[in-house]
Amino acid sequence: MSSPALRDARARVAIDLGAESCRVSLLRWRDGQPAIELIHRIPNGPVHANGTLTWPLDAILAGVEDGLRKAAHAAPEGIASIAVDGWAVDYVRLNPKGEPLRSPFCYRDERTVRVKEDADRLVDPAWMFAHTGAQPLRINTIYQLLADPASGVDPNAPWVNLPEYVLHHLGGRRVAEYTNATHTGLIDLETGDWSRPLLERLKLSSQALPPIVPTGTAIGKLQGSLATLDAFRDTQLIVPACHDTASAIAGIATPLDCTAYICCGTWSLVGTVLDTPMTTPEAMAAGFTNQGAAGGGFCFHTNINGMWILKQCLESWRKAGRTWDLAQLIAEASECACPGIVPVDAPPLLLDGDMPARLNEQLRLAGCSEIADRAGNEPLFARVIFESLAERYATAIQGLEHMLGCKLHRIHMLGGGSQNQLLTRLTAERTGRPVELGNVESSTVGNFAVQLAASEAGPLRREAVQRWAQRLSERARVAQPA
Structure with missing residues (x-):
């Protein structure tokens, strides 16, 4: 040893x-x-x-x-x-x-x-x-x-x-x-x-x-x-990578060459790891940011709305006496046709409050029919959320590839969203790329990986962090595009 x-x-x-x-x-x-x-x-x-x-x-x-x-x-x-x-x-x-x-x-x-x-x-x-x-x-x-x-x-x-x-x-x-x-x-x-x-x-x-x-x-x-x-x-x-996103990226167990990542939680962060920062006007206009990565380099990603929308819907329904088990909601949403796509980053969807009403407002603005907010229609709202997130992920990755001038061949999804089989399947379908599913607690894995790598002699190296992340992580699952 x-x-x-x-x-x-x-x-x-x-x-x-x-x-x-x-x-x-x-x-x-x-x-x-x-x-x-x-x-x-x-x-x-x-x-x-x-x-x-x-x-x-x-x-x-x-x-x-x-x-x-x-x-x-x-x-x-x-x-x-x-x-x-x-x-x-x-x-x-x-x-x-x-x-x-x-x-x-x-x-x-x-x-x-x-x-x-x-x-x-x-x-x-x-x-x-x-x-x-x-x-x-x-x-x-x-x-x-x-x-x-x-x-x-x-x-x-x-x-x-x-x-x-x-x-x-x-x-x-x-x-x-x-x-x-x-x-x-x-x-x-x-x-x-x-x-x-x-x-x-x-x-x-x-x-x-x-x-x-x-x-x-x-x-x-x-x-x-x-x-x-x-x-x-x-x-x-x-101090590990104290920002949880950098820690989550440090917890990815596979090489990130030609790979996009999606950290899907309350927020969704879509990007890749670069050796040097990208600060072009195009990057700024697309909403991308450069955050230091554990062991060197930069996490280059854009901030997108995430499970916040669903959480707010669940809270509204709970107050109305309509409590849902998340797994059951996802299963029923999988059987629904998609009522429409909404812009998940629309300012009203970033606020708390009556999220079903806010979603209906966005559906109406998109020229789609509203969904009656009554018992039994909750899976329709969930389907709108998941389809819209997957579409936004695809758009972000297309823009990322354009800025980088190269194709990203696969996607690594981590965080709570990686447990959502419908969202991961829709992401694979809309991006046309395999989606590798990472550890739900990737931030914790990355935290431990940095602690272990830091015990080795010399400055912290990205390769050492990844080696420990591989050892700490379970074998990855992969969702393939249809």
Whole structure:
């Protein structure tokens, strides 16, 4: 057993923060083979209060600590490391004691709408995209930081993105992991560091910035009461690819040459991995962004609506007393004819509320008949959603190929959407390509793969991350186009 990771028989913990639930998973070695177990799940979701939308930070932290205690109990051999990934752009401001100033805002809060309009007059969005590689979206950290003064938040207070904050809370240094930092809209692509020109133009505090560290960096050891548990006597805190999408891509077990990926969850991310960023006007117009990848390169993808639409429909039907089992809904939708295709990125479909009515509005605008929102018609709505997502995926991949000047021969689908056999079949049919189905918990696999690869000598390498992802993943299933 030549690898340091194999010589260390202790377990490892991956924490994946999700907008709907957070998960604590444990990797243990059984007869020299890795086995991953979900130890604890924490319900999550943004909270409406006093006209704002925030995250329940105290509940998240309490749930994480509960999960770590369960992990310690389940792993008497000890735990070598803990790493945290999660959604990007949101952050925690800290007081001089390193404690949160307030609950962190959710990226869906509308406080950034006016701020982005003002910022666009100061900095040309096209220049910003070419300079940072990040699509200038109002949810980005840069616009949230600009919105803080009007929200009564000290703009000079130190801040740290949510996954890194959880590690900081557990005892690690305050840092910004590189893949997550690239999603802030504040990274200079040429230097790989915070953009001084942007900070100066927008008058953002450079003193509040956390230092950027590479993926796989150890940032300290577990501290506090948890560290008194036998399993946590000498546990390292590691930054994986802290943005869950970069972590999910790191969890893909097969080579990504000439391959597109679709990360399908609340959002859908459609793209591929590039060695160098693409910041052409065409890429910006198509809504693509460049996000750092674990071990080097860039995740080049566009953000598309996803299972959010279905989730909102299910919630509307639940309130009306029409509760559906998801598997049954998909099965019945498979037997329906398609009532029509809608643009899944239409602004009304990005909002919460009466989603069946919003879908009917889009069907009407597309020249299709509306669907009566009554019991028994739910599979028709589901069919519209899945057909429309598959069509949007196909359009995105065609545009991606045009920009790259080459054909992408297959698609790797991961996340919760990969369990939806109807969606994967429709995607294969509409794109005309085989769809390889990845691990549902690909972010967790990628998190562990980075931890294990980081234990090897030298800088983190993409090849090492992929090698570990292959070992940790189950054999892939493939959906073929008809």
